[in-house]
Amino acid sequence: MNIRHIAEKAGVSVATVSRVLNHPEHVAPATKAKIESIIAETEYIPNWFARGLNLNKTGTIGLVIPNMLNPENMEIVKGAEDVAQQKDYISLLCNVENDAKKENKYIDNLIKRRVDGILLISSLLSEKEVMAIIAQGIPVVHVGETTWNDSVPIVSIDSKDAAYKATTHFLETGVTKIGILYGETPEVENNRKIKGYEKALKEEKISVIKEYEIQVENTIEGGYLGARKFMNLPNPPNAIFATSDLLAFGVMDAMKDGNISVPEQVAVIGFGNIRMSNLVEPKLTTVEKPLHKMGVVGARLLFDLIEGKNKPIEEVKNIQLQSKLKIRKSCGHKERIGEMF
Amino acid sequence: MNIRHIAEKAGVSVATVSRVLNHPEHVAPATKAKIESIIAETEYIPNWFARGLNLNKTGTIGLVIPNMLNPENMEIVKGAEDVAQQKDYISLLCNVENDAKKENKYIDNLIKRRVDGILLISSLLSEKEVMAIIAQGIPVVHVGETTWNDSVPIVSIDSKDAAYKATTHFLETGVTKIGILYGETPEVENNRKIKGYEKALKEEKISVIKEYEIQVENTIEGGYLGARKFMNLPNPPNAIFATSDLLAFGVMDAMKDGNISVPEQVAVIGFGNIRMSNLVEPKLTTVEKPLHKMGVVGARLLFDLIEGKNKPIEEVKNIQLQSKLKIRKSCGHKERIGEMF
């Protein structure tokens, strides 16, 4: 069943059928009605490829994420999906598993499929690799911190500031032996987190201990392992800033297994505020990221690019969203710390 | 940059270039090498649409899930993705949000895009609608229980049995006032859960109380609300089988807020055993579903269909995987119950 069959049945030319499909306003109401009814009754579906071959548009965007088992990513994806759905776009989800090689492979695939745009989330790509995508005429937006500031629109939150907030909160609480746990997220992001953390320490004239900065896999298991490493230190910290909620969950689990009470013996702060973070016990104090919003804003930026493809790119937009410390129970309060000692 | 440019540069015909792309074994090593080097240096990417127009294959499958914020679904998707990736397929993720209308819209979109196959997860579609997809020549596999037994391969676990196991475990523990909470998952599934639950009760000559069967949205919030409803009953249950882990989390959260201790005052059993279920406090006793495996098996079945498209369909495969009660802390043990009374 193709456009010619429809044309024949309707006693018109293929051009006319094509018109009712693409520019219905340019066809006489009567003919249009007739063709439409035939299309309906035959359940004719225009060939996607033939259409694409002419139009060179797919109505598809690529969504590239580090790990789809991490709710943090999925909350961002949900935001992006919500706007894509509104635009009648559909998305190819690429789960690159924190693997630059896999990410490149997926990207090639997306380019090959001529997606209309790509939303990169916490990408491991180099600036050069990203530029190569753009060179193909495919708009790219990045969600999360990166160094490509001038090449690509970026939606991020200031993780240096977030780390500073978390560390300061520990400090206010009276705790000074603070460890930081970070994943294999993009290097910039880790560097910034560490900078914020060290900045807070320095302000209180507390010396930075490199053993208190540990990198692990960005998963619950990674958090668990990291916590063990901390606890095996000759002088273990009594507070841990886990730079993702998943890491924090792992830390808390390790503490439970080690009979170390949170927050009394070790205080924990996470990063993200995913849905689960107030269901663990104690409820997780965490630096909230506006995840869904990051996805929404990222997707909007991407569609701006897609829709205005030919306009000269005035300036690359770079949107920074605010994070906020969400105080719950996993980090002690000043008063309670007082009680303890 | 198209195939003709390459052909000209190489001084060969387009057919030869096409051959090195599709049947490299049929072209002389020398010509092949030359063409390949030109392809590499010009970074030529064959046009996806033109290719699809001829081959009528997309290397894409559709993955239709109720809710991507539910880790239960994502663990299944991950399983499916793992096999898709191996086959060099990429997937279109459709988040239908438990909405039959949205699901239909997405399905139409997938058909239009001529995906090579569709993996439906806990679909809300009617058998007629599914048959319509198959009629288009697109293979379909369903993950989760459904009534379409003879039309489509199904990968499921026996939720009647699972509910029976959970309820029986409660009973063994000495608890008899047992409520069941279920989501807006496909009706068959809910019916079976209720059947298993009632069967266990009847075996112990415990009368079924309809107020103890509550339906809510299949989310943490739904679980929370459901628990409140239970607790507001004149004679509230002292055990709740939440038919998904997310529901169970919500139930436990409500109990915490209501100062009702789990499992001492109300025992809870979940269903799924998602990664988070042993991180909540108390750790969740749950009926384990082999989620990742369900995804893997489902995808394998789908690819069998895709690859053997033209073979007569001998018989529709119907695979049932085993669930297993995972005993943790959210449901009391017989001995401990003894202590309590």
Next chain:
DNA sequence: ATGAAAGCGCTAACAC
């Protein structure tokens, strides 16, 4: 308002 026809870029059957 409608039709004829030229492509879009590629694959594969057929010829040599």
Next chain:
DNA sequence: GTGTTAGCGCTTTCAT
């Protein structure tokens, strides 16, 4: 082993 060429199904320009 390689070239010629006829489509694949659609959109769009150019006529009328």
